Amino acid sequence: MKFIKNPSVFISVLGAYVAAILYPWVTGFMFLATLNFFILLIGFTYRQKDQRKHALLMTLGIVSDLAIVLTLQVQRNAVATAIAFKLSALNQAHIFCSTSATVLYFPMIYLGYQLIQKKSGPQTKTLHRKLGYATLILRGLGFFLMFSMLKL
Ligand code: HEM
Helix, strand or coil: CHHHHCHHHHHHHHHHHHHHHHCCCCCHHHHHHHHHHHHHHHHHHCCCCCHHHHHHHHHHHHHHHHHHHHHHHHHHCHHHHHHCCCCCHHHHHHHHHHHHHHHHHHHHHHHHHHHHCCCCCHHHHHHHHHHHHHHHHHHHHHHHHHHHHCCC
């Protein structure tokens, strides 16, 4: 039970478990979005102990999330559907949270690379930390609300 004390290992095991349970029920996009969310959570656990691992995992999760958003936009014109307000309140909430997190990804990457290159002052770290918590909360809410999109 030692692994439970290590947050990154614990989240990896939990992520694999959640992905295995969801696999038969969810679409490919939802499955990938689930994996991305767990990659972001694992990366988050490294924010203090290993900056390089933190940066690598966060960038991977963000780029993969952006690829989903771009694909959905091209294939299904997702923004137009959202703006038309044809969806339920929970679906709209999912789109609101996920879009806000996606917008925040850009300053997060910019601030993160400023920190890596040590080009910045203490304000950059404070801003990265505050925006980081907001981004992760929005991404987490978007993740749970995503299941309202399932047509069972
Ligand atoms: C949604 C994405 C991200 C979130 C939620 C996030 C969150 C955080 C948080 C909360 C901290 C503060 C840790 C502390 O309290 O000491 C931090 C530190 C840091 N982050 Fe991120 N981060 C994200 C993306 C990135 C990216 C993309 C990079 C680089 C490419 C990056 C590079 C760093 C670095 C270098 C630090 C350490 C700063 C220092 O200790 O001086 N982060 N991150």
